[in-house]
Amino acid sequence: MTALNSTHDPALRSWVETANLPGADFPIQNLPFGAFERDGHARTGVAIGDRIVDLHALHEAALIDGDAALACAAASGGSLNPLMALEPRYLSALRRALSALLRRDSPQAPQVQSREAALLPRIADVTMRLPCEIGDYTDFLTSLYHTERHGRYKGLADPLPPAFKSLPIAYHGRASSLRVSGGEVRRPRGQYRDPHGNVCFGPAPALDFELELAAFIGRGNAFTQPIAIDDAHDHIFGYCLLNDWSAKSIQWFEQVLGPFLGKSFHSSLSPWIVTAEALAPFRKPAPSRAAGDPALLPHLHGTFDQQNGGLNIELEAYLSTTKMRANGVAAVRITRTHLDNLYWTFAQMVTHHASNGCNLRTGDLLGSGTISGADDLSRACLTELTNAGKDPLQLPNGETRTALEDGDEVVFRARAVQPGAVSIGFGECRGTIAPALEALASSGSSMSSRSEAHA
Structure with a gap:
């Protein structure tokens, strides 16, 4: 899955001309997989330029x-x-066949083009879905800079948890509230402390985004059977963008065993899975560890992972407000970061997750954690960008933000880049903050009140 082959050839061009445009997210070297609705039916497909190869139609043809x-x-x-x-060789064979079918000099191009309406709907004309059924979702905490800053904001004597440099820390997220990119993100209601220290219940006042990359598990592992570190790459099907929306006011008050209601209300995924094979040209050594850091335990140290466990991926976050859009002001980039800012590789996350015999299953999702770096622009959430609210973020129209407000839209983008390779993108992961729902009196509370009054 990491070896270069004919599908990565930088000279390849497609007869789908939008795939050849400079900066296109989905050139022929990418071929990411996704799921969509068409004519009332669920379909799977592969993105090429601004089109989708309908895999059901391709199978029928x-x-x-x-x-x-x-x-x-x-x-x-x-x-x-x-x-x-399936075993990786089947996916690799499909990728090679799609590349041959879509290349500009393909002998089958006229035949495919004649069936274009069936095979190649426009991405803009379909409704995207989550790309697969996600049974479990685990979110890691693997940026040292993000973790250390939040520890300081909380006033911890040691901002880094003692285990941070020994293992990839994670919590078990809520798969049921994962949603595909787009649409509204409803502000949650919950418990939090107000500035005076009082415990309140209501719309969360400190809503934040978290810029992450996520990996999808392809083939899982049997219950009780761990995954060796240098085998872990073969268990990763591909990657997408993840916005792990956070209600920091709720999260910081409730967090004892780990995040709960401050995280479980909504998490957004970009709709296309960029496969591990597509990212082969962008492999690089795992990020280096500082002198004096603990040595990796043997089960987390693999020669292949140390040489190829990194990915050359740049990530950005953009913000626009209701006023900005109304006045024609473009969204402003507020974060630019790099996957190098993770302390742990995705293979190490997979291996650690399965090290106690936990069985990962096809479609499971593993989030990287917020990908913050050392410099100001690489801070990958508003809490860090504003130093926990002390330094409001200045927007180009004069507005400021210390947290997301209703109507704010956040858009993530990412690109894999490498000299000599055709850059590939991940598409967008976006969401717009919608007001919290009005409080609803429960029938149980009403009945209880009537019972107490009757007594």
Whole structure:
């Protein structure tokens, strides 16, 4: 899955001309997988330029054969899970077949173009769905800079947890509230302390974004059986952007065992999974550890992972407000960071997760944690950008922010870059903050009150 092959050739161009535009997210070297709705039916597909190869239609057209056809058949339903569960060679065969079919000099191009309406709907004309069924969601905490800053904001004597440099720290998130990019993110209600120290219940006042990358598990592991560090890469199907929206006011008050209601109300995913194979040209050594840091324990140290566990991916966050959009002011970039700012690799996250015999399953999602760096622009959430509210973020129209307000829209983008390779993108992960729902009196409370009055 990490070896370069003909699909990575930087000279390749597609007969889908939008895939050849400078800065296109989905050139022929990318070919990310996703799921969408078309004519009332769930479909899976592969993005190319501004189009989608409908894998159900491709399977019906019988334009590919062998392992690629078997993989296409597995993916021809409404979810990618059956494809993700296959051995990597099947996915690789499908990728090669798609690349051959979509390249500009393909002998099959006229035949495919004649069936364009069936095979290649426009991305803008379909409704995107979560790309697969996600049974479990684990979010890690792997940026030293993010972790240390938040420790200081909380007044901890030692801002870094004692275990941080020995293992990838994580919490078990809520898969049921994962949503595909776009639409509204409803401000949650919850308990928090007001500035006077009183415990309140109401709309969360300190809403924040968290810029992350997430990995999807392809093939899982058997219950009780760990995953060796240098085998972990073969268990990762691909990656997407993740906004782990956070109600910091709720989270910081409730957090004893870990995040709960301050995180579980909504998490947004970009709709396209950029496969591990597509990212092969962008592999790099794992981020180096500082002198004096604890040595990696043997189960987290692998030669292959140390040489190839990093990814050359740049990530950005943009913010626009209701007033900015009304006055034609463009969204402003507020964060630019790099995956190098993670202390742990995704393979180490996978291996650690399974080290106690926990079984990971196809479609499970592993978040990186907020990818903050050392410099100001690389701070990957508003809490850090504003030094926990002490230094409000200045916007180009004169507005300021210490937390997200209703109507604010946050957009994430990311690109894999490497000299000599065609840069590939991840698409957008976006969401707009909607006001909290009005408080609803429960029937149980009313009944209880009537009972107490009657007594």
